[in-house]
Amino acid sequence: MSxxxxxxxxxxxxxxxxEGSVRAVDSVSFELRTGEVLAIVGESGAGKSACAMALMGxxxxxxxxxSGAAWLGELELLAVPDAALRRVRGTDMAxxxxxxxxxxxxxxxxxxxxxxxxxxxxxxxRRAARExxxxxMVSVGLPAAAFAAHxxxxxxxxxxxxxxxxxxxxxxxxxxxxxxxxALDVTIQAxxxxxxxxxxxxxxxxxxxxxxxxxxxxxxxxxxAVMYAGRLVETGTVDEVFHDPQHPYTWGLLxxxxxxxxxxxxxxxxxxxAPPSRLGPDAGCRFRARCPHEHAACAAMPELAERVxxxxxxxxxxxxxxxxxxxxxxxxxxxxxxxxxx
Amino acid sequence: xxxxxxxxxxxMVLVLFxxxxxxxxxxxxxxxxxPENRMAGRTQTPAQVEAIRREWGFDRGMVVQYATTxxxxxxxxxxxxxxxxxxxxxxxxxxxxxxxxxxxxxxxWMALAVALGLYSAVRSGRLSGWLTGALAVIGxxxxxxxxxxxxxxxxxxxxxLFPNGGYVPLTEDPLAWAHHLILPWTALSILFIGVYSRVLxxxxxxxxxxxxxxxxxxxxxxxxxxxxxxxxxxxxxPIVSLWGLDFGAVLGGGAIxxxxxxxxxxxxxxxxxxxxxxxxxxxxxxxxLGAFFIVVLNTVVDVLYAVLDPRIRxxxx
Numbered sequence: 001m002s003x004x005x006x007x008x009x010x011x012x013x014x015x016x017x018x019e020g021s022v023r024a025v026d027s028v029s030f031e032l033r034t035g036e037v038l039a040i041v042g043e044s045g046a047g048k049s050a051c052a053m054a055l056m057g058x059x060x061x062x063x064x065x066x067s068g069a070a071w072l073g074e075l076e077l078l079a080v081p082d083a084a085l086r087r088v089r090g091t092d093m094a095x096x097x098x099x100x101x102x103x104x105x106x107x108x109x110x111x112x113x114x115x116x117x118x119x120x121x122x123x124x125x126r127r128a129a130r131e132x133x134x135x136x137m138v139s140v141g142l143p144a145a146a147f148a149a150h151x152x153x154x155x156x157x158x159x160x161x162x163x164x165x166x167x168x169x170x171x172x173x174x175x176x177x178x179x180x181x182x183a184l185d186v187t188i189q190a191x192x193x194x195x196x197x198x199x200x201x202x203x204x205x206x207x208x209x210x211x212x213x214x215x216x217x218x219x220x221x222x223x224x225a226v227m228y229a230g231r232l233v234e235t236g237t238v239d240e241v242f243h244d245p246q247h248p249y250t251w252g253l254l255x256x257x258x259x260x261x262x263x264x265x266x267x268x269x270x271x272x273x274a275p276p277s278r279l280g281p282d283a284g285c286r287f288r289a290r291c292p293h294e295h296a297a298c299a300a301m302p303e304l305a306e307r308v309x310x311x312x313x314x315x316x317x318x319x320x321x322x323x324x325x326x327x328x329x330x331x332x333x334x335x336x337x338x339x340x341x342x
Numbered sequence: 343x344x345x346x347x348x349x350x351x352x353x354m355v356l357v358l359f360x361x362x363x364x365x366x367x368x369x370x371x372x373x374x375x376x377p378e379n380r381m382a383g384r385t386q387t388p389a390q391v392e393a394i395r396r397e398w399g400f401d402r403g404m405v406v407q408y409a410t411t412x413x414x415x416x417x418x419x420x421x422x423x424x425x426x427x428x429x430x431x432x433x434x435x436x437x438x439x440x441x442x443x444x445x446x447x448x449x450x451w452m453a454l455a456v457a458l459g460l461y462s463a464v465r466s467g468r469l470s471g472w473l474t475g476a477l478a479v480i481g482x483x484x485x486x487x488x489x490x491x492x493x494x495x496x497x498x499x500x501x502x503l504f505p506n507g508g509y510v511p512l513t514e515d516p517l518a519w520a521h522h523l524i525l526p527w528t529a530l531s532i533l534f535i536g537v538y539s540r541v542l543x544x545x546x547x548x549x550x551x552x553x554x555x556x557x558x559x560x561x562x563x564x565x566x567x568x569x570x571x572x573x574x575x576x577x578x579x580p581i582v583s584l585w586g587l588d589f590g591a592v593l594g595g596g597a598i599x600x601x602x603x604x605x606x607x608x609x610x611x612x613x614x615x616x617x618x619x620x621x622x623x624x625x626x627x628x629x630x631l632g633a634f635f636i637v638v639l640n641t642v643v644d645v646l647y648a649v650l651d652p653r654i655r656x657x658x659x
Contacts, residue, residue, distance in 0.1 A: 058556055062467065082565075090562035097560075102553035105572050107651050116571075117561040150652045166561065 004031035005206045006055070006093075006174050010068035011078075013050050013059070023278045024050040026230040027068070029304075032174065032206040037196075039209040039217040039238075041253070042227035045275060048210045049098075051227070052176050054078070055208075056095055057085040072174065091121045094167035098179040100159035104151035110162045111137065111147030117169040137165045140195060157188035164195065168203070175199075175207045181216055193219050214257045218242065226250050229275045229286040232304055236312035246307065246314035246323055249287045285317070293318055293326060346648055346655050354641045361633040366408050369626050376400070377407075381622050383424045390423065414623075415630050424621040432612055433627060436595070439509050440608035442519065443526050443600065444592040451531035451538060452585060458535060459542030459581075460574065466547060475543065481536030490529040490603035497525065507605035526604040530597055534588060538581050545577040552576070578650055586643030587636060594632025 013025035025047040032038050040048045053059040055070050055077055070077040072092055077085065089095075097103040105113060114133040118124060124132070134147050140161045151159055160180065167175060177196065181189040197220055200207055209221055217224055217238060224241045226234040226249065234247040245251050252271040273290040284299040285291070291298070297317040304315045316323070370377040378395040379386065398414075399406040414420045418430025458474055465471030498504045504525050510518040549555065550573055558572040595601075595609030602611050609628055616624035648655045 056560055058559060086559075086562045086564065088562070089560055095557070095560040097553060097557060099553060103557045105554040105558070105576070106653060107575055108571075113557075116563070120562050120564075120567075152653050163557075166557075 004033050005072070006032040006208070007071040008051075008055070008068070009070070011051060011054060011070060012065075012067035013047070013054050014065045016063035016065070017279075020279045021065070023230055025054065026278075028225075028227070028230075028232055029068075030225050030232070030235065032208055034173070034206055035200055035204045036223065037200060037207045037209055037221045039211060039221035039224045040227055041211060041214065041217055041224055043212055043253075043275065046227040047230040048212075048227050049178055052095075052178050052208060052210045056089060056093060056176060057082065058095070087121070090117055090172070091170040092172055093174040093176065094170070094172040096160075096163055096167050096175060096177040096180045099183040100156065100163045101151065101183070103163060104159055106151055108150075109147070110149050110151060110154060110159075114162065114166045114169055117166045121170050133165070133169065136168060137162065140165045140168070140199075141191070155188075156184050157191060160184060160188070160192050161195070164192075164199070168199070171203065171205075173205055175205050176210070177207055178210045179212070180209070181213065182211070189216070190219075196220060214242075214253065226253065230278055231286060231315065233287065233316070234314040235304070240309075240312045244308065244312070245327070246312070246320070247287075247316045248291050248293050248318075250314075251327060252290075285315070343648065343655060347645065350641050350644050354637055357637050358634065361637065362412055362630065363408070365626070365629055365633065366411050369622065369629075370400075370407060370411065371404070380620075381423060383422075383621050384619065385424060394423070411626075415627055420623045420627055422616070422621050422623055424616075424619045429624045429627045432624065433609055433631065436607060436609040436612045438511065439606045440593065440595055440597070440601065440610060442509070442512065442523055443530065443597060443606060443608060444589060446520075446523055447527045447530040447534075447592065447597075448585070448589045450527050451534035452581075454531065455535045455538030455542060455581065456574070459539035460546060460569065462539065463543045463546035463550070464569065466543075475540070478536040478539045478543075481532045482540070483536075484532060486529050486533060486597075486599045487603055489532055490525070490600060493525045493529055494603065507603075509606050509608075526600050526606060529603070530592070530600045538584060541584060542577060542581050545580050546573055549573045549577045575650060579647060582646050582650065583643055586639040586646075590636035590639030591632060593639070594635035595628050596632060 008031070009029050011025055011028040012023065014021045014023045016022075028047075028051055030038060030040075040051065042048050050059060054066055055072075057077065060066075060082070066078045068078065072088065075084075075088060075092075077088070080088075104110065108116075111130070111133055114137060115126070115129045118129045118133060119126070122129075130147075134144065137146055138144060142158060142161050142165065146154060146158055146162065151162070154162065160183075175196075180196065181192050184192060193216060196207065196209075199205065207220075209216070211217060221238050223237050224235065225232050226241065226247065228249045234241060234245065234250045241250060242254065245254055249271070252269065255269040256271065258268060271290055276286055276289060282301055285294075285302055288294050288298045295317070300317075302315045302317045304313050306313045307316075307320055308314075318326070369380075373380065376391075376395075378391050378398065378400050381394050381398065382391050395401050397410075399410045418428065420429035421427070422429055422432075458478065462471045462474035462478070465474065493504075494506065498506045505522050508522055510522050512519040554576075555568060555572050558568045563571075591597075595613050597608075598610040598614045600606075600610075601608040602614055605611070609631065613625060613628040616628070
């Protein structure tokens with residue numbers, strides 16, 4: 001196996017607040033390989049974006065504290081000074097953001113923003129950069145006229161294509177896509193996903209896909225890391241996690257997704273309760289308060305370990321046979337069924 | 343962009359007309375008593391009052407009165423009944439002085455306010471940011487007549503570094519021109535720098551939390567480029583609109599205190615002295631002039647908006 005593009009070890013991110021230090025991300029480890037799409041999935045506030053932004057160094061601030069390590073090749077991203085990180089941003093590692101309207105400078109032409117990304121790192125003439133940017137924008141499916149357009153003159157899908165062209169401008173090895181389809185409507189989502197899949201084939205870039213949309217994961221990802229309250233609770237291939245989920249939170253997540261849950265016409269299940277506060281120390285498994293299968297062992301934090309097979313890890317104390325039994329018998333057992341609010 | 347300009351210019355003409363009607367009403371219609379009596383001022387004689395009544399058409403309809411007043415204002419036909427001087431000539435004499443003060447001060451206060459505002463925004467949360475913020479408040483709190491008098495006394499009179507008031511035309515001696523104006527420029531700018539840098543600071547801090555600034559950083563741009571190209575350009579609109587109002591007002595003789603403290607003999611000082619003498623025609627003319635500059639500058643500002651922010655160009659008027 002080739003060495004990974006990106007190796008994250010024991011990443012922790014905490015932010016100082018008036019109430020104390022909030023641990024947004026706790027001991028998260030994963031690897032991303034060439035041409036691979038790794039999805040980080042979780043509900044809002046799970047720490048997925050904080051994790052992605054930490055890799056880009058975009059949430060560095062006086063109140064933020066980082067621990068662990070993140071290796072991009074030979075470079076340790078958490079330890080390098082801002083200036084060195086700046087050379088990596090855009091060249092080795094690029095961001096595709098969530099909301100392409102607010103992520104584009106409203107007063108700058110779309111093409112100029114792509115050109116700017118190129119010229120930030122490469123010594124190319126303005127004219128050559130323009131030509132390259134134009135070609136790049138056409139290659140991600142934009143009309144030629146988009147080059148001279150201002151962001152407000154473009155549609156949502158076109159704006160996201162501009163962001164993708166900008167991210168690709170220096171041929172990065174790692175793309176960090178932070179909810180790339182969340183702000184788009186469904187038909188455009190499909191187009192953008194198809195474009196990302198094509199890019200992975202064409203450029204061989206590794207894509208770190210941050211999302212809460214399991215449909216997007218199924219469409220694009222090779223491996224999944226499920227995140228809950230700042231920690232990974234289950235990792236594995238898409239097949240393993242979707243068809244043999246090990247963690248009760250993953251069951252809940254799958255059960256609450258239309259299309260992935262049970263038969264047509266059946267009610268979607270919601271996970272009762274809300275994620276725990278992350279001030280102060282842990283009292284055992286973080287999903288405990290919402291978990292219908294809680295038992296004595298849950299008072300201690302379980303390790304993320306490969307319990308069913310190599311590559312498929314979960315953070316749950318339940319014995320494997322118990323999990324299968326409970327999952328099969330209860331369907332999406334114990335997870336309180338609720339109607340979807342209209 | 344062209345149709346935008348045409349629309350703005352048409353709107354400007356309309357506003358100017360409305361202002362002229364308003365000014366006419368304020369001076370000649372609304373106050374109690376006969377307008378010819380006020381026009382004639384302190385040193386009036388019955389014959390003069392009678393002559394003014396006929397000349398200005400105060401014995402005829404309102405439309406005729408308005409037309410006569412505007413004709414007098416715009417053709418320079420206006421005469422001060424206090425000392426017999428021609429108002430148009432007096433204003434033309436004062437305008438270069440007022441312009442010199444306004445243009446220099448406006449450049450100075452814009453440049454320093456942008457620098458100070460940007461710095462205190464970037465440094466917010468640190469001592470240096472707090473200090474620059476405090477400096478701005480101190481600037482806002484110092485009245486021009488006080489700062490100006492102090493400067494005049496200590497830098498001009500005691501240290502002898504600057505001339506004690508007065509004005510030398512730019513065409514005569516550029517160095518002496520600037521030398522005479524350094525103190526007035528500084529005194530007038532201090533207040534504006536304080537206000538503008540505060541406004542810019544908060545607008546920069548809002549802009550810095552925008553997603554597109556994060557995008558700019560994610561592209562790997564240097565912090566300086568992020569600030570100038572992405573933050574500053576998007577933060578300028580509030581202070582550009584302030585600038586239009588203030589620069590217009592100073593051009594039209596609004597810097598009465600500064601002009602008077604440094605004895606620049608500009609339009610503002612002329613207005614102040616005329617008010618002192620209850621001399622209505624000059625005050626009428628300066629009021630129209632000030633309104634004119636403010637309206638023109640606001641149109642300039644609207645065009646600047648459109649240049650700064652392409653989204654504004656599609657809006658109506």
